[in-house]
Amino acid sequence: MPAAYQQLALTDAGTPLRDVTFVVLDLETTGGTPDGDGITEIGAVKVRGGEQLGEFHTLVNPNAPIPPYITVLTGITEAMVLPAPRTGEVLPGLLEFLQGAVLVAHNAPFDTGFLKAACNTYGYPWPAPRVLDTAMLARRLLTRDEVPNHKLSTLAAYLRTATQPTHRALDDARATTELLHFLIGRLGSHKVFTLEETAEFVKAVSPAQRRKKHLADGLPDAPGVYIFRDRDNRPLYVGTSSSISTRVRSYFTAAETRKRMSEMIHIAERVEAVTCAHSLEAEVRELRLIAAHKPPYNRRSKYPERVCWLKLTAEAYPRLSIVSTLRPDGATYLGPFGSRRTAEATAAAIHEALPLRQCTLALSVRTTTPACALAELGRCPAPCEHRITPQEYALRAAGPFVAAVAGDPGPVVESLLARIATLAEATRYEEAAQIRTRMAALLRATMRMQRLTAFTTIAELAAARPGPMGGWEIAVVRHGRLVAAGAAAPGTHPRRTLEAMMATAETVIGGAGPTPCASAEESERVLAWLERPDVRLVEASDGWAFPVGAAARFGDLLAKAEAARSAADPLDGR
Incomplete structure (x- = not known):
């Protein structure tokens, strides 16, 4: 048979x-971190086809003291x-001994880290050899039923190697060599016979990942959004990246270990790319696509409509109510809250501070209603029995809440701090x-x-x-909503691009509340972009300012409260 038609062997x-x-x-x-020195001994064994070709061994002056525990160990x-x-x-x-060879080590990042640092310190180019880690390979080939762990000493004892590890470089290298030969034998049972196949095998890339790698072909190297779709064109997962092609390719490598992503890749049939002018547009498009399609493999941002608000009702004796919709009904609203539980915690804080x-x-201002237990306990001013007038109720109870929402929460916070201090003094820490x-x-x-x-x-x-490559990234925002995004190329005056964007930008109409035209998450993403130190505010139709005495002045107090909770200090009662 002519050579051109011969079947290639594996x-x-x-x-x-x-x-x-x-x-x-x-x-x-010496046990420290790689800094160019610290190596006390080097041992290496060169082999090919199961035969030993040579050994390299030397003690090394580490240029640093050797800790006593290292001396005891080695x-x-x-x-x-x-x-x-x-x-x-x-x-x-x-380096000459390593030339042209594949570097093998047990827990290879440790050894290569020291060698790279040494090359950098002493001015030698790192040859960047292929590296094979016998620890990683053993984890793929030996089960827990065979060995309890994958330490070199455990594996050598299991294999009964001729040389047992002694924490001396040459002995450990010889033991690792025997381990390598055993693992190569095991690879044959997995139909792995080449160096390239071994590299893929160690990465633990699933068959589905290998089979679907072509889905990343032809995607743009540009910022934007990518959408994994199934055979029915249904969106499975939406993501964003500064380089769509690079990010999508990572789903088909060993770097992707999430179980749900492996399941998603198994179902996916194609990847759709939506290029964007810059990263902000990509982030906003991602949020909108997730909210619109509710992809099953996205966990966050799927239900922006499931927010709730804390409402102070518009009546003679207002009360707090948790509602799902913000309406222009004259009431005072606080929110949005991502969960009802958070809204309830906030309401509890307000009830603790205000009557x-x-x-x-x-309740009616003309007829009375029997008081509840809270009134009997002194926890409520009993407006039901008209023990307090609507004007006094507004001054003592409703007014401070409205002020806290619109401007200064200071009186409410001070009342809560006083209550915390009283309880702490009474050792009622919980x-x-x-x-x-x-x-x-x-x-x-x-805030x-x-x-x-x-x-x-x-x-x-x-x-x-x-x-990033010159020019300008430009954004136009109306009432917290990104309505146009563009980029002015290097050498092009950005004002021309901006004028064209404003002329074609999405039209929005403002409304009530802090999120009239976009989800809170979108507005916060835009805000985070605007607050970057390299962003320049070009123009604005209105002033941008916080109320005097705004809640932001309590930022340090909030940080301390959250840190104290995380640290489980005595105030936590733990």
Whole structure:
């Protein structure tokens, strides 16, 4: 049969392992981090096709003291390494020994980290050899039923190697060499015969990932959004990246270990790319696509409509109510909250600080209603029995809440801090911690709402930042919504691009609340972009400012409250 029509054998698809030259390396060190020195001993064994070709061994003066526990572990003393060559003197011979070979080590990142640092320190180019980690390979080939762990000592004992590890470089390198030969034998049972196949096998790339790698072909190397779709064109997952092609390719490598993503890749049939002018547009498009399509494999941002608000009702004796919709009904709203639980915690903080009624009855200013238990306990001013006038109720209860939402939450916060101090003095730490958590929820809510309101009341705003390759990235925002995104090429005046964007930008109409035209998450993404130090505000239709005494002044207090909760200090009662 002519050579052009011969069937290629499996081993012809790469370099057969029997033809590969391996250098099995082990280092002993002073135990520190790689800094160019710290190596105390080097041992290496060169093999090919199961035959030993040579050995390299030397003690090394680490140019640093050897800690006592390292001496106990390895038996290497400072007296032993004092006459030994320094790292810079040893490197040329070692690099020559490594030339043209695949570097093998057990927990290879440790050894290669020291060698790379040494090359950098002493001015030798790192040869960047292919590296094979026997620890990773053993994890793929040996099960827990065979060995309890994958330490070199455990594996050597299991295999009964002729040389057992002793924490001396050459002994450990020889033991690793025997381990390597055993693992190569095991690879055959997995139909792995070449160096290239071994590299893929170690990465633990699933068959589905290998089979679907072509889905990343032809995608643009540009910022934007990518959408994995199934055979029915249904969106499975939406993501964003500064380089669509690079990010999508990563789903088909060992770097992707998420179980749900592996399942998604198995179902996916194609990947759709939507290029964007810059990263901000990509992030916003991602949020909108996720909210619109609810892809099953996205976890966040799927239900922006599932927010709730804390409402102070518009009546003679207002009360707090958790509602799902913000309406222009004259009531005062605080939010949005991502969960009802957070809204309830905020309401509890307000009830702790202000004498707002907690009953749900519709109270009349003409007729009375029997008081509840809270009134009997002194926790409510009993407007139901007209013990307080609507004017006094507004001054003591409703007014401070309105002020906290619109401007200064100081009186509410001070009342909560006083309550926390009283409980702490009485060693009622769990109750104090509970109130502190509620206070933090209140501060987060008021700070977020005031920040969003100050931003979304601006009818139109334009900003720009330098592009990574020159030129300018430009965004036009109306009432907190990104309505146009573009990029001015290097050498092009950005004003022309901006004028064209404004002329064609999406038209929006403002409304009530801190999120009149976009989800809170979108407005916050835009805000985060605007607050970057390299972003320049080009023009704005309105002033951008916070109220005097706004909740933002309690930022340090909020940080301390959250840190105290995380640290489980005595106030947590833990």
